[in-house]
Amino acid sequence: MFHDAHRPRRRLTRSIEVQEAVKNIILQRRLAAGDPLPTESELMDELGIGRNSVREALKVLQAVGIVDIRHGFGMFVGRMSLAGLVDELAFHSRMSLQGERNQLGHLIEIREVLESGLVHRLIDQRPEVNLAEAAQVIAQMEAEALVGEVSPETDRLFHDVLYRPLGNPLVGQLLGAFWDVYQQLQDDLGASDETPADVARIHRAIYAAVVSADRPAATIAIRAHFDGVRARLARRVRSLEDIPRPT
């Protein structure tokens, strides 16, 4: 009879109550990404709720990318990160790699459909779109290919920068999330059989097709790119007996 005293009938869990409360605080106060949120103690007082419940709720909101918690500093409104999506997809993909089903393949198919459509959108908007950044990244990729491997960062950057002129930041984030999932499962796949030169050539083909507004070539280039990805996926043999590293 200590706590839980006068509380009227509750339907949902405390955690969810707090989550909704925090969301409402953000919306009502018209906070923007990066703005500070009330501290844990303030929330405890305002909502008349225990610390653990507050913490659980905020952890969830953090996992989902709605708040950003910085130890010893405070809590802030989160910027969209899609980190939760990456975790979920990466985990389920890894899980399905063990069985006959292959979720990663489905993910890659979606990436291909998306990128294919986006490339055509770029061509639609040519020549207003500024492809200078993409050109620069392609050059860097080719330079890297000459001296060794193409770094994953450069690869990711290309797919990010190419579609940036479309003015849709969500595109970059979603594609980035998919890319992260794929990258996170690198260790579970075999090595690629493409040479660095191949990688650079394929990406150059995509860029060139956009520049010259050659739609058929764009379709082919994108398909070639993902054929490479798919080939790598198909050849996976390494079992997952060993303990996956915690990150």
Added chain:
Amino acid sequence: MFHDAHRPRRRLTRSIEVQEAVKNIILQRRLAAGDPLPTESELMDELGIGRNSVREALKVLQAVGIVDIRHGFGMFVGRMSLAGLVDELAFHSRMSLQGERNQLGHLIEIREVLESGLVHRLIDQRPEVNLAEAAQVIAQMEAEALVGEVSPETDRLFHDVLYRPLGNPLVGQLLGAFWDVYQQLQDDLGASDETPADVARIHRAIYAAVVSADRPAATIAIRAHFDGVRARLARRVRSLEDIPRPT
């Protein structure tokens, strides 16, 4: 000096440790979606860790769709739900509705690019694909349009069932997630100015274009569909002064 006795240097937080541990348990034991997980107490013992940390970690995993917690019953390996993604997108979209930026518009653009590409994939694979289900849903939609409104469920079902023959479950889930976000923000938007008959007609056009493998018509039909969505979005005026309902 009670608890926290002999613990060696830790790098990451407890919560993350537990999250990784649980993920590893699932992978190592080759559990499948729906399989039971150790109880909270078992995890406490196995990992030598406090209950709150376990609970926080599991809440996060639940939010991300990796585990499924059922009160008074147990914890189970989760099926992919993308619920976390929906929450994140819905929240940030609602937040951006207040400002000048409009994230929801970006989301809809992605949906359009995706669906457009998927429709063309369907045509690629014709006539192997079985569109009977889609035909049925379209018929139902038209029936609903005759007697009143087209129910959101029917709308969602159409976009789900249409692409099902592609054999990529992730497509349905991702599209469903996007659709959920849009649906969840209905209240923040004004009413549509399309009649139920319009809605049915537009969807019928998409279906017909696929059946007849008419690519230009498919492109136009998809565009028409999303023009309607965009129009509704553009006319939003209702402010968000009132407290959004907690769901």
Added chain:
DNA sequence: CATGGGATGTGGGACGTCCAATGTCCGGCC
């Protein structure tokens, strides 16, 4: 005037305890 070491405040971690929801099983009642 520059700098390093607290003082302070914030989140992180862990217990222990009690509450509540769910499932099971056994015994009384029909």
Added chain:
DNA sequence: GGCCGGACATTGGACGTCCCACATCCCATG
């Protein structure tokens, strides 16, 4: 003998409190 209901065990939910780790800022010290 069958069925319904309540006791019991199990499991998650919530709380309060203690202590630790981390970041910041200010003041004392050189």
